[in-house]
Amino acid sequence: MKGLLEYLVTSLVDHPEAIQIRETEGQKNVAYIVFVDQEDMGKVIGKSGRTANALRVLMRAAGGLHDKAIWVDFNFSRGR
């Protein structure tokens, strides 16, 4: 599932090298915090959060296949 998130975010940003994904896994749930370059925040959030929401919906669907509740949030990494 982390692979899916990594693939999607990498395909959307200008600075893929800046991507970091923090994964916290529980028994029935997984939380991801995706860090991207500050310049790429707009790309992963989208207009009115549309892209971020679509990514969450996709990750939830993927999680459903593995009986996991998925939580995803986005933030920017400082410094390069």
Next chain:
Amino acid sequence: MTEPTPLTEEAQIAKDALARMLAEMEFPAEVDASETTDQVLLTITSAQPLGVLIGKNAQTLNAIELVLKQIVQHKTHSYGKHLQVDAEGYREDHAQHLRELAADVADRVRENQEAIELEPMNARDRRTVHMVIQEMDDLRTYSAGEDPYRHIVICLPGQEPEGARE
């Protein structure tokens, strides 16, 4: 069999990205692509039921479509063609349902000589309804309200508000 027409760059990118998404989800499925001058259509087929990829009110299918569009735009640096993703014929079934609904409401508008507001719909569904009513010479449609409550009103000629957008 005739030689299939090669896909344009954007269609190929979209098809590959969707196949990769499904592979990352460990979902065994095939992706077929076809395209016209203004649309790329991707169809997911699988031996497994595809409900999980469609989601409630096509929520998941729409999310897949939106993310794919962003990926294609990012890779080609252009807006490109309409992109539609379908699974188990959901899009066509849903459009057919909307066309039937539009025809029923049209009959009621004629009968009562009064405009009727439909439930809020997304842009794609509104377009489907607009197109059905456009073929009827005696009725008009316009959209009112703002997303996510934007909806269609079916009315008689002359009942549209001033400057209403089609």
